[in-house]
Amino acid sequence: MAGHSKWANIQHRKGAQDKKRAKIFSKLGRELTVATKMGGGDPDMNPRLRLAISTARGNSMPKDGIERAIQKGIGATDGENYDEMRYEGFGVGGVAVIVEALTDNKNRTAAEVRAIFTKSGGNLGATGCVGFMFDHIAEIIYPVAKASADEMFEAALEAGASNVESDDDVHEIHCDADDFATVRDALEKQYGEPERQGLIWKPNLSTEVNEAHAASILKLIDLLEEDDDVQKVTTNFEVSDEIMEKLMAAS
Numbered sequence: 001m002a003g004h005s006k007w008a009n010i011q012h013r014k015g016a017q018d019k020k021r022a023k024i025f026s027k028l029g030r031e032l033t034v035a036t037k038m039g040g041g042d043p044d045m046n047p048r049l050r051l052a053i054s055t056a057r058g059n060s061m062p063k064d065g066i067e068r069a070i071q072k073g074i075g076a077t078d079g080e081n082y083d084e085m086r087y088e089g090f091g092v093g094g095v096a097v098i099v100e101a102l103t104d105n106k107n108r109t110a111a112e113v114r115a116i117f118t119k120s121g122g123n124l125g126a127t128g129c130v131g132f133m134f135d136h137i138a139e140i141i142y143p144v145a146k147a148s149a150d151e152m153f154e155a156a157l158e159a160g161a162s163n164v165e166s167d168d169d170v171h172e173i174h175c176d177a178d179d180f181a182t183v184r185d186a187l188e189k190q191y192g193e194p195e196r197q198g199l200i201w202k203p204n205l206s207t208e209v210n211e212a213h214a215a216s217i218l219k220l221i222d223l224l225e226e227d228d229d230v231q232k233v234t235t236n237f238e239v240s241d242e243i244m245e246k247l248m249a250a251s
Helices: 002-039 047-058 063-074 106-119 149-159 177-191 211-226 241-250
Strands: 083-090 096-103 123-125 134-143 163-166 170-176 196-203 230-235
Touching (some): 002 047, 002 063, 002 096, 002 230, 047 063, 083 106, 096 211, 106 123, 149 163, 149 177, 170 177, 211 230
Antiparallel strands (some): 083 123, 096 230, 163 170
């Protein structure tokens, strides 16, 4: 019996991982389709599509899945029309939350997002209610092995970046959203494709929370990310490493 339950447990875990992976691929596919519809199917002429392809590859999305999503965007196959939506609100403890979504039904997505906020003890506000607590900027990440901190700092600033931070693992390069393509292209010529890249909402104002509030915020993020229409969730909560480690171990 023990062997059976252990096997069942492994199968369940594998099933959960497969389900999570399928959900990630679905979200990546949606972004590929929208990027193609907006800027055409040639990644050299469409920076957003190039970024979507790079992100999909970084998440091990199969090549035929990427191609299918692009074809949908070109119109070679029937595809839904997606709208880009941004929702803003507060979690427990006054934590600011930004939710980015791609949806084919605005009413459904708004209702689902609102329900998740309410269930998690937060509330959805009007667009702009927390946006001022974040800067919308571009982020480019390279592994630390690519260059020394000084070399990366000089190269990034020369390319037009506004800030570079290096630690033991990565070089984190930030620039204005409008300069993203220029800075990324210049760095790619020198160091190859980044480990991660994209437009982010970087908090300029943090909200420190205790353990109970941190647990609620993490639950809120999980529930939002499980929603098919939600592409990205950003918050401004800050918590000590000890509390975060404890919560991660418990999950």
